[in-house]
Amino acid sequence: MRSTCHPLKPLLTLLCGSLFVCAAQAELKPMADNELAEITGQALVTLDGLTYGGFEYTRVNLGAEIDLLTNIDELRLGNYSRNDPNTVSDQPADIRINNFALGRVDNANSSNATVVPFQVRDPYLEFAFKVNGQGIREVAGIRLGFGRARGDLSGDILSLTGNMQGLVTGSASTAREYYMAQNNLNAFTCTFNFNCLALSMAGNSEIFSEIQLVKNGTGDTTVNGLPINRATHIGVPNGESFHTDNATLEPLLPAISTNNGDCVASGLPACFPLVNYKSIFVGDRTQADLSIGGAQGVFFSLQNQNVPWQDLASTNNQFVATQSGAFANFAKSGEGANTIYPFIVSLYEALNGAARVPTCIGDLSKGC
Template identity: 40%
Template structure:
């Protein structure tokens, strides 16, 4: 179910230890009193039995956590996870579409991508000054306390492996790749000046809308973006599923609108003027191929790791339904309900008293995509 072709890997790990420990020297009582830390490997068992539907029953979990901070820059030529047969519109599986959002058919059936997660030229981290080998600098993808967790389903006294996931307690940095197909929850927020909507659509958006949008220029607007079905503009809720599978488009699902934190009559009209319908928001395209986002930044690029890293990021593979514990810290959350196949979770998380998104895009970036950061010395990708 998993295929990964590696080309170049550069890995740096950081563990805070004293010089005496690195040198394997005996510590005095005084020296020992100055050493603080935690177990390098921590194994924890947990159980869950409160689910319903296909997630009902007894589950047991074993988590192996590495008490370390990780800094890495690496590249993978091809990443394929969850490679098996799926049928369009069964269990949230969406069909392949062309650039005009038309479904592509093969032998009379809607074509579906071959795997749940398909990313070419996948990379974490980046290389600054990549064209100058002497001055090239690695800007690593940072993670804290990586872990591997096994899920077991218990029935009739028998325990069988139902899934495995790999994740980080906290993560921050550049994720790059040709995002062909994605399964799971990839949530982001786009923000920008309402004037961009006006400049792209007026006078064609109608006299009233254009007058209101013209007055709203200078007003910041925002909304949440998710994976969606390009042929209809529907998100997971509209398709009556927990999450989409093998999606290749990202944007504002039908029925969702932009908001503004500003006050006044014009700002209050923003939700009414910007409701998404059939992949358009007041005439502006609201759905975009995932491939145009060549690099995305996980977490807050303008904050330190302690303040700007995202929590709850993971990738999992299940042979059957598994209710993984939600580690995002968002109030009211409990379990992430996954089904057979692969799942990628880059969703909202809690930072102090604020709920944040792991991905932030400007309106321009959402519309035009993001360029790939360099992930190799001497070239952008394909080390």
């Protein structure tokens, strides 16, 4: 399935289809007054209204949990010509993902194939309206979002625009082994190489860093003060470094493990091609309960002007600023020790890439 004008249609179709199936299985019977008096609850569909920054918003909330397994040959949002200086690639669309899939299939090529769905809770569809210069109220944007989301997102990610705030974490020894292999070093020659020696001193300490969409070659997240769009890489932003909970090592890391505008930290790549990550787990894979392990604030949007969308994952009424075009929001929530990331990538995967999980039942791992 290919979608260029409205790439959210496949998800909306699946969403509605799931609701219709549930409705078809329910037999309607009248209830007595005394039975009704004992029941409290909320309607499946609710409407919310909001006014902010000259925009009027109408949000249609679906109080439901939906399990998805979907495959799309090519997913495009914002497929139009851009001349912005903050456009950092020659990709034709703001978001372009080939072989896009949600969910996975375990034991795919066997009689015991098991679907492990992409789970969403409280999905919603929201419209932003604004009065134009001629006094006409028009749609300025639309977004599809989820209260909670958890599961495997797969695809060949060729370009992304939006917020992608993840965490890369792993042992310093993993970085050392990679560095030695890339520079043809052994245990002896490593001691005469500054970067290799520094990583050796770190031993098995856990190192970590926040990663964002970045401009390849520099690690910049903005150009002329504006967020980049059509990014092809994700990594440690320019000026940021790896960190550790090791109190002895932490003061040294900014000196040896910082991206100084060249997409390199400790001699290692600090910016990684998005296409290397064939599958990303959204949410916390260690928490099977969607209420705990589900990522919050995930949404996809399309807008014909800069639109601020309410951040439903925040508790202080914050808004997410989006530029004209398409936008994907996988942003962290909370601060400090309470920060929750929508996805976590191991250091090994960051350096070597992540394989695609099967998303089809049978021999094909993609393109069902």
